[in-house]
Amino acid sequence: MAKKSTIQTEKVNTHIVEWLKNYAANAKVNGFVIGISGGVDSAVTSTLCAQTGLNVLCVEMPIHQAESQVSRGREHIEQLKNRFPNVSDVKTDLTETFESFKNAVPTTDDAAKLSLALANTRARIRMTSLYYLAGIHGLLVAGTGNKVEDFGVGFYTKYGDGGVDLSPIADLMKSDVYALGEFLEIPQSILTAAPTDGLFGDNRTDEDQLGASYDELEWAMLAAESGKSASDFEGREKSVFEIYKRLNTNNKHKMDPIPVCLIPKTLK
Template sequence: MTNSTRFQAEKINQHIVEWLLDYAINAKVKGFVVGISGGIDSALVSTLCAQTGLPTLCVEMPIHQAESHVSRGNEHIAQLKERFPNVTNEKADLTPIFESFKMAVPTSENDALLNLSLANTRARLRMTTLYYFAGIHSLLVAGTGNKVEDFGVGFFTKYGDGGVDISPIGDLMKSEVHELSAYLEVPQSILNAKPTDGLFGDDRSDEDQIGANYDELEWAMHNDENGKTLNDFEGREAEVFKIYKRLNTINQHKMQPIPICRIFI
């Protein structure tokens, strides 16, 4: 990390922490709750929340979770508790609840739609759990979505990991998330891990699902914002831009306010 990059990371870090602290004070809550997945986004958000000095509750919510995700999450929580006395943690094993849900609803012959619906169900069970902890401890649910996910390709579950009170890193590109996480000394195992949503009970990465990595998606997002079109590119660039535009279009329902039927009679 160069001196200029470090200086920029320091400024961003300070700005987000001050924003979090001001918001919590004005909302008259005690602190924050963060769902810990073993990924870089939740590691960064929980570290930023911890820096406010307010109570920060880290919650693990495994549902048939891959062991690599669990071990990275445990490593991060242990490190965070050593660094910040205001950090505590809880574990809510949601696997039995998830299995009970599956038994209570009909199945589907369309495996792709069934697996996607169950993946989204995992995210929504976790959202419900975070709000339970937030409720009993007077905390805010801190979201872990970054700018590419939340406003580029809509790679999140509506009313799942998208159901939050505040979004501390929603204006950071994934590359900026990495830079700030490195500056804040997030565990190397998390910095090196492939991004994954962990919603399918295996180690498939975000790139496996999307068809492009975050560097490519950032590139496409910048070019789209600058008015470029598919006709401006060829080869892999055209393929990535097409992926970005398709996801950005079909996921607008996640990024826009809920449509309201206005009555003018």
């Protein structure tokens, strides 16, 4: 099912960097702020931003984070700072903030709903922190979502990691992001790590949550865009296609504009 990336990495790299530079110039800002997770998407995005020559602030925001994620993020930040003098970093440990929030709000006996609500809360606390730092430094919040996540299965938190000013890699499939990551020479520890959002405080991967790998979901997204339906497939392909369609449908509220109740002119 996997689709091997066919992007022209060097030209795509140049195109995105120029797009970032032009957007920042038009917005009259000093650069970009990016949350670093230890994953390939944030590593590629921050490296693209660094190539603009503008200020790039890499932010670590651990909340009961697994050590493996922290160490990968640190490795990338140190590599980036060594390569680009315009890159700086800050660590904002939000664990205490997260715990204070938990203690301030009502809870529920529904363990599944509570777990998901708290996972999304982690993402929204981080978004708030990024916008605070963006505000005091005159920066734009750069999103790290790829095309499969942002427009395929909606695998992000609304007003969390989905709350950004611009999305440099949102027109790239996950396989494209990996290809760009290889070209940009981001750490191998990141390129080989199983993707995870790190929002649940355990070892679950993105594939555990989604029920399919990114290679499979990328295949399904392309199949859906070509007009295929579940009846065109059998076995695992059919299962993956159904997973994709279910997630795509259920998460449309994230991808579509916020619905506005329009008042008829006769009532105004």
